[in-house]
Amino acid sequence: MSKNTGTSIKDDILDTLEKFGRGNEKKNESDINQQAAISHPLEEDLSDCDVDNYFKETKHSTFTSYCEEWQRLFGCHNYMSVIKKQGFNGNLRSSRFRSVCWRLYLDCLPEDQCDWIEKVRESRQIYSDIKDIHITNPRNESKQDVTVHHPLSLDEQLDCINKKSPWNKFFQDNELRHVINQDVKRTFPEIQFFQTQEVRDMMVNILFCYARENEELSYKQGMHELLAPIIFVLHCDHQAFLHATEMESLLEVVKELLNPDYIEHDAYALFVQLMETMEPWYRFGRPESRSYFQGIKNKIMSATPFTDPSEFSPSSPVVTKLTKIQDRVLQKYDYELYLHLSRLEIAPQIYGIRWVRLLFGREFPLQDLLVLWDAIFADGLTFDLIDYIFVAMLMYVREQLLSNDYPGSLKTLMRYPPVTDVHFLLNQSLYLRKPKDRKKPSVPVYNFSYPKIDVAGQSKTAPSQSSTQKPKPNKVSVGIANITKRIKNKTSDVKVKVPKSTSEPSSISEAGSEAVDKSVKAKTLPSRGSGTMTPLDNVTPGTGKTPQSDAASKKTSIFGRPRSFSRKNKEEEELQHKLSIVQGEYNDLQDMCMYCSTKMESLINNVQKELTKEKLQREDEIMLAIAGLKQVRDILKGTLKFSRNLLDDEDEIVISDDHYGLNLDGESSDQSADQLETVLSGDIAVDQTDQSSVSADQSSDQSETALPKGTDSTNSQDFVFLDGEPGNGTASQHDDALECNRGDKLMVDNSETQSAEINDLDYSILNIDDVHF
Amino acid sequence: MAKQYDIIIRLLMVGDSGVGKTCMLCRFADDDISSTHVSTIGIDFKIKTLTIDGKKIRIQIWDTAGQERYETITKQYYRRAQGIVLVYDMKNEESFKNIQKWMKYISDFAPEDVELILVANKSDAYNSERKVSKEHGEMFAKEHRIPFYETSAYMDMNINEAFIMLARIVMKRHKKEIDKQMEHIRLFCREDSDAHIIEKQGKDNNGCCVLM
Numbered sequence: 001m002s003k004n005t006g007t008s009i010k011d012d013i014l015d016t017l018e019k020f021g022r023g024n025e026k027k028n029e030s031d032i033n034q035q036a037a038i039s040h041p042l043e044e045d046l047s048d049c050d051v052d053n054y055f056k057e058t059k060h061s062t063f064t065s066y067c068e069e070w071q072r073l074f075g076c077h078n079y080m081s082v083i084k085k086q087g088f089n090g091n092l093r094s095s096r097f098r099s100v101c102w103r104l105y106l107d108c109l110p111e112d113q114c115d116w117i118e119k120v121r122e123s124r125q126i127y128s129d130i131k132d133i134h135i136t137n138p139r140n141e142s143k144q145d146v147t148v149h150h151p152l153s154l155d156e157q158l159d160c161i162n163k164k165s166p167w168n169k170f171f172q173d174n175e176l177r178h179v180i181n182q183d184v185k186r187t188f189p190e191i192q193f194f195q196t197q198e199v200r201d202m203m204v205n206i207l208f209c210y211a212r213e214n215e216e217l218s219y220k221q222g223m224h225e226l227l228a229p230i231i232f233v234l235h236c237d238h239q240a241f242l243h244a245t246e247m248e249s250l251l252e253v254v255k256e257l258l259n260p261d262y263i264e265h266d267a268y269a270l271f272v273q274l275m276e277t278m279e280p281w282y283r284f285g286r287p288e289s290r291s292y293f294q295g296i297k298n299k300i301m302s303a304t305p306f307t308d309p310s311e312f313s314p315s316s317p318v319v320t321k322l323t324k325i326q327d328r329v330l331q332k333y334d335y336e337l338y339l340h341l342s343r344l345e346i347a348p349q350i351y352g353i354r355w356v357r358l359l360f361g362r363e364f365p366l367q368d369l370l371v372l373w374d375a376i377f378a379d380g381l382t383f384d385l386i387d388y389i390f391v392a393m394l395m396y397v398r399e400q401l402l403s404n405d406y407p408g409s410l411k412t413l414m415r416y417p418p419v420t421d422v423h424f425l426l427n428q429s430l431y432l433r434k435p436k437d438r439k440k441p442s443v444p445v446y447n448f449s450y451p452k453i454d455v456a457g458q459s460k461t462a463p464s465q466s467s468t469q470k471p472k473p474n475k476v477s478v479g480i481a482n483i484t485k486r487i488k489n490k491t492s493d494v495k496v497k498v499p500k501s502t503s504e505p506s507s508i509s510e511a512g513s514e515a516v517d518k519s520v521k522a523k524t525l526p527s528r529g530s531g532t533m534t535p536l537d538n539v540t541p542g543t544g545k546t547p548q549s550d551a552a553s554k555k556t557s558i559f560g561r562p563r564s565f566s567r568k569n570k571e572e573e574e575l576q577h578k579l580s581i582v583q584g585e586y587n588d589l590q591d592m593c594m595y596c597s598t599k600m601e602s603l604i605n606n607v608q609k610e611l612t613k614e615k616l617q618r619e620d621e622i623m624l625a626i627a628g629l630k631q632v633r634d635i636l637k638g639t640l641k642f643s644r645n646l647l648d649d650e651d652e653i654v655i656s657d658d659h660y661g662l663n664l665d666g667e668s669s670d671q672s673a674d675q676l677e678t679v680l681s682g683d684i685a686v687d688q689t690d691q692s693s694v695s696a697d698q699s700s701d702q703s704e705t706a707l708p709k710g711t712d713s714t715n716s717q718d719f720v721f722l723d724g725e726p727g728n729g730t731a732s733q734h735d736d737a738l739e740c741n742r743g744d745k746l747m748v749d750n751s752e753t754q755s756a757e758i759n760d761l762d763y764s765i766l767n768i769d770d771v772h773f
Numbered sequence: 774m775a776k777q778y779d780i781i782i783r784l785l786m787v788g789d790s791g792v793g794k795t796c797m798l799c800r801f802a803d804d805d806i807s808s809t810h811v812s813t814i815g816i817d818f819k820i821k822t823l824t825i826d827g828k829k830i831r832i833q834i835w836d837t838a839g840q841e842r843y844e845t846i847t848k849q850y851y852r853r854a855q856g857i858v859l860v861y862d863m864k865n866e867e868s869f870k871n872i873q874k875w876m877k878y879i880s881d882f883a884p885e886d887v888e889l890i891l892v893a894n895k896s897d898a899y900n901s902e903r904k905v906s907k908e909h910g911e912m913f914a915k916e917h918r919i920p921f922y923e924t925s926a927y928m929d930m931n932i933n934e935a936f937i938m939l940a941r942i943v944m945k946r947h948k949k950e951i952d953k954q955m956e957h958i959r960l961f962c963r964e965d966s967d968a969h970i971i972e973k974q975g976k977d978n979n980g981c982c983v984l985m
Contacts, residue, residue: 175867179790182790182791182812183790183812186810186811186812187811189810189811220840221790221812221813221814221838221839221840222812222814224812225814349815349816350815350816350818351815353814353815353816354814354815357814357815358814362811362814407820407833410818411818411820414817414818
């Protein structure tokens with residue numbers, strides 16, 4: 001039966017097995033044997049004898065395949081591109097030369113293989129020397145006079161002398177060792193390998209030497225978890241090497257490279273190279289400037305209303321990097337998610353510091369982590385891939401994030417859910433970075449825990465079907481409304497560079513505004529189906545869409561809705577085109593901001609340098625002004641997030657918030673729109689209180705413990721809240737309630753449009769200020 | 774769907790590396806310390822909802838890394854904190870000495886009306902291991918007029934007491950605002966009976982919708 005020469009072999013076998021059971025298997029043995037390689041799932045179904053053969057063969061070929069693997073990886077002329085490809089494709093998972101690949105990626109080994117042995121010996125010697133210098137015991141070292149360097153003479157007055165005392169150093173070393181040890185003891189508690197004293201000592205030694213070699217940086221928490229995988233990988237390769245040596249003699253260079261005696265040395269060399277790139281992200285903000293800023297903090301707070309003192313001291317590089325990732329990269333690829341995080345004021349440093357500093361070490365199990373690292377290292381010494389993995393990770397949990405409030409979203413990010421297929425994530429990030437070069441990763445079908453990632457084709461499914469898939473459609477429509485609003489803002493930012501006072505919202509084009517209006521209306525109409533379509537349309541590139549420019553993809557998420565109104569494709573294309581033009585202009589503007597900030601930075605530095613030389617009488621005022629300039633620079637640069645809230649206090653969640661509304665009289669303002677969306681999305685309304693308090697607080701002024709005042713925004717919030725109350729009662733049916741209250745809703749949309757215009761105004765004013773500063 | 778909480782308070786945990794901040798927090802929030810034997814990198818966060826004096830309180834607790842003292846990133850959490858748990862390890866004298874430095878840091882960055890509490894963790898230690906006596910801790914706390922607890926996250930001793938005490942004094946400090954808030958809640962149909970009515974309305978609307 002299975003001997004027919006049909007094309008779909010796998011199906012045939014399955015058929016055969018099903019029809020004839022195990023009795024017939026032996027007849028088909030040879031056939032199946034051939035096919036086993038193709039259809040892995042069938043391996044189990046093979047008769048025992050086949051499996052045995054299979055394994056015998058494998059075992060027999062261990063040695064040859066060790067050499068073969070070496071040849072395959074490093075044998076050919078342009079081996080670097082070979083191993084890089086292996087790294088990107090996640091093929092080093094079971095490689096026995098992963099550590100060698102890493103050494104090549106990280107520049108521990110030169111590209112010319114002739115120099116390998118020399119280089120390896122050299123770097124090992126370096127570590128030996130370093131270790132000799134730093135890891136010493138003063139008892140052995142000194143035949144020195146006890147009266148000069150007495151271990152107990154640590155008094156203040158002798159301090160200057162004692163700085164050089166080996167005993168002082170000894171005590172300092174002990175302290176450092178204690179700090180390191182405290183973390184090393186807590187390294188990967190679930191992996192036995194790291195619990196042995198031998199490995200722990202090795203880690204402490206390496207980290208200690210690194211800290212002493214880099215006094216300025218010293219040891220920082222987290223480094224231990226960068227070192228641990230390195231040691232692990234070296235150890236695994238050494239085990240494989242030892243196993244292979246038992247069989248036969250190996251190449252000289254392999255013996256040298258993978259000599260297990262030098263695990264500590266080699267780990268140090270790798271770690272140093274890794275830290276070369278990671279080091280800035282372990283730096284704390286410049287502490288010397290803190291006291292200076294501290295001194296004038298209060299004055300500034302009263303002087304400039306939009307000052308956030310926490311942003312005031314120069315931010316550390318890791319914050320700059322994280323801000324860049326969230327505010328630039330994420331914004332580009334998943335605008336809705338970016339908005340969501342911004343709205344909740346989830347700063348990337350809350351969850352991202354750990355992600356970046358540990359290179360995602362806590363977010364993935366070790367084996368998956370190593371696959372990620374393969375790619376990160378293979379990608380180049382700057383580790384640029386981190387940004388894209390970061391964003392891919394955010395997008396991976398986008399539905400969980402979008403459907404959650406502040407604490408829920410934060411929990412998802414800080415306890416990142418297990419990823420079923422790390423290769424998907426990896427491909428996704430590679431794709432995000434170079435959509436042209438990479439094939440769009442296909443969504444794993446078995447990804448049960450994240451059912452929200454849909455394939456592009458599905459977005460055309462019937463509304464009824466999609467509504468069953470999306471239990472909480474309204475949250476998404478909240479997001480959509482936001483995008484619409486923001487897009488309006490953006491477009492006017494770009495096109496109209498003067499404050500706009502009219503209510504004309506759209507300057508893209510007539511068609512554009514029409515579509516926007518449509519999408520707004522779509523929300524008001526009782527069309528649950530169309531509403532639920534959007535999340536599917538919204539799936540960002542990679543998670544299920546054909547490659548498009550970011551502008552285009554944004555477009556789809558916004559204008560996907562009119563499709564259900566049977567608008568013509570042609571028109572859509574036109575819109576798409578126009579939007580990408582707008583996006584282009586927007587990018588230009590961003591570039592301009594970037595240029596201005598860079599220029600400003602250097603100029604400020606000059607001024608400050610010169611000023612500090614002078615002894616000025618009214619230094620405070622000047623410094624104050626400079627500090628203000630720096631803030632403007634940071635806004636331009638994007639490291640200080642700009643929002644219209646900057647005009648007020650940006651503080652969040654205060655105990656005294658008016659969560660439940662008190663005053664009924666109020667007029668709608670931009671707050672009300674936000675609020676309405678929040679409340680209208682019924683089922684999250686309760687949790688959202690957190691968020692509403694955020695906005696309420698933003699609108700109230702400076703004081704931390706501000707009570708709800710009779711400000712416009714507070715009033716409007718109350719108004720909104722009560723308005724939305726009916727929908728609030730039952731979460732699941734809220735959707736329907738909405739439709740009932742269509743009348744109300746129309747009013748809502750009006751206020752929303754209005755608010756969008758208000759935003760327009762704010763944005764353009766501020767942009768002008770910034771740019772022409 | 775009645776409200777889940779009435780009031781949010783924000784607490785922060787500080788102290789040297791390895792004194793057991795994360796363990797304490799996990800014990801308090803999840804009643805589980807098994808999964809916490811790793812160092813905190815950056816900042817961590819947990820939420821626990823409690824009922825204190827008949828008020829539902831949602832406690833947001835931010836857990837900092839031990840090296841955080843040198844870091845500027847989390848200053849904003851200081852600024853927003855209403856209560857701070859100062860933790861030292863009674864088996865580690867250095868961590869007790871450093872409480873002074875943490876106090877300094879708090880006075881620099883936290884709001885003036887922040888409430889503090891001093892906690893000596895790892896009270897499950899054997900007497901021979903103890904490096905900081907209870908009297909020392911008490912004296913320090915008295916000097917700064919803050920409550921003092923000896924706790925053990927491992928044995929689950931005094932953990933809840935310490936956190937609840939802090940929550941209480943924070944609530945006391947912000948009594949005015951809280952009372953006002955409670956009043957709003959009372960006035961505006963947030964009690965269960967009224968919530969029920971709203972729910973009913975919602976259902977009515979729902980029925981209406983089906984007809985459409």
